[in-house]
Amino acid sequence: MTEQFDAVDIIRAKRFGGTLTPEQIAWTIDAYARGHMADSQMASLAMAICLQGMDRAEIAHWTRAMIDSGETMSFEGLGAPTTDKHSTGGVGDKITLPLAPLVASFGAAVPQLSGRGLGHTGGTLDKLESIPGWRADLTNEEFFAQLREVGAVICAAGSGLAPADKRLYALRDVTGTVDSIPLIASSIMSKKIAEGTAALTLDVKTGAGAFMRDEADARELARTMVDLGTDAGVRTVALLTDMSAPLGLTAGNAIEVEESLEVLQGGGPADVVELTVALAREMLAAAGKSDVDVEAALQDGRAMDTWRAMITAQGGDVDAPLPQAAEFTDVVAEADGVITDIDSLKVGVAAWRLGAGRSTPGAPVQHEAGVRLMRTLGQRVTKGEVIARMQTNMPEKFSRAEEAIAGAFMIDAGAEEFPLPSRILDRIA
Structure with missing residues (x-):
């Protein structure tokens, strides 16, 4: 077939700061999905976008082209309003676990x-x-049945949603082009819009443990994603939240589930409760x-009842004990x-090196x-007091985890105790 455009012309246009037309963008994503545009060419274009940026219309067309590369979902016959949440990720961010059943309980x-x-x-x-x-x-049948009967589903996304984005993300990961606000925003929003939810709440994090460490960059990302959602007819709002310190008191897997259950039982760390309630x-x-x-x-237990139904529907044993680590080592105040x-x-x-995370996809x-x-922010400690506990089933991992966590706690002898600051920095709509 005769191609409508040439990849090199599009790369050069963006390299020199040009604005890509809707037709050029649609062709680019389609050609890449078909294999006509090579990985090396898409990598060059992604780098040009990183350096030159995109305007609002370009980002919207890029997002739409990725949506059009695959399937879309619809909840029109569900009989209940749909509302979703996306977090840009952080340390100790277990908010989805109590949040989904809490919202569904209403x-x-x-x-x-x-x-x-x-x-x-x-x-x-x-x-x-x-x-x-x-x-x-x-399966799609299981997904929709659980949504109708329980009201909440937390599961893996199917491969059919925005497949061009999945391929492009893998390429960006190995070509140093991940940290581009147009590409991040379109990657997130293409999947969320394709998912078909009527409303979306974004938790965009900033600080030491966030993907966007700089607050101005996080604010720009939030604004861009809200605009993309709004332009696509999805009611979208973002909370800009602080990820300078870990969220809650746990970073891992089973221990974060344990903390989420505390929240669903009416307790839990104040910052986790604050953010869960605000997003809800x-x-x-x-x-x-x-x-x-x-x-x-x-x-009163309503959210916990929905949690139990949600976990049970996906084969989980809500009464089974969570796995416990066999080995522990303590971090003490200096x-x-x-x-x-x-x-x-x-x-x-440190949690990652202990085994809680992975270095390669699928591991x-x-x-x-x-x-x-x-112990946490604002609390007084004495020298030698245990301020953190690291746990794993593989004690040989402790040495590298200890290297990672060294210097994580700043202790000021002259400071006064203070309450935990609010995690919520701003609301962007």
């Missing part, structure tokens, strides 16, 4: 397609697979359910004083491994 439908962790950021599916019997892969309010408001008492559903900072990246890398994770904070 009659909204939550089709939560989640992923696995890579590197220091954990994956929701890895955490849930700590539960004996629970499975991430569902946004999701429910977008679903037309603003006048509800979100905190009450955590206290001085008297108040903890004024905890570097979430250092904690996340197994150790569900028992992780880091448990015994």
Whole structure:
């Protein structure tokens, strides 16, 4: 067949700062999906986009082209408003686990397609697979049946949603072109829009343990994704949240499930509860359910009932004990004083090195491994006091984890104790 465009012309246009037309973008994604455009050419174009950027219309057309490369889902016959959430990831970010059943307990439908962790950021599916019997892969029939009967599904995304993005993401990962706001935003939003939810709440994180460390970059990413969702007819809002310190008191898999259960039982760390409640309010408001008492559903057991139904529907044994690590080692305070900072990246890398995360896609994770904070921000400690506990089934991993977590805790002898600061920095709509 005669090709409408030439890949080299498109690469050169973007390399010199040109604006790609909707037709050029549609052809590019289609040609790449067909194999007509080589990986080397797409890598060159991705680098040009990293250096030159894209305007709002280009990003929207790029996102639409990736959606059009595969299947789309529809919830029109569901009989309940759909509302979803996406987090850009961080250390200790187990929010999806209590959030999905909490929102579903008010009659909204939550089709939560989640992923696995890579590197220091954990994956929701890895955490849930700590539960004996629970499975991430569902057929379309199982997915829709559970959404109708339970109201919440957390599972793996099918390969048919935005397949061009999946291929492009793998290429970006090995060509140094991941950290481009147009490419990040279109990657996330192409899958979320293809998923078919009517409303989307974004949790865009910034700080040491976030993908976007710089707040200005995180704010731009949030704004770009909100615009993409709005332009596509999806009610979209973003919360900009702080990931300077680990979220909650655990970073791992089974121990994060354990902490999520505490939240569903009406307890749990204050920052995890704060963010869960704030995101739930946004999701429910977008679903037309603003006048509800979100905190009450955590206290009276409604959210827990939905959790049990959700886990059971996917084969999980809600009453089985979570796996426990066999080996432990402690991190102690090196001085008297108040903890004024905890570097979430250092904690996340330590958990990863203990076995909680993976270095390559598809590698197994150790569900028992992780880091448990015994003391947190704003608390006074004494020299020699245990401030964190690292755990694994493979004690040979402790030495590298200890190297990673060294210096993570800043202790100021002259500081006063202070309450945990709010995780929520801004709301972008």
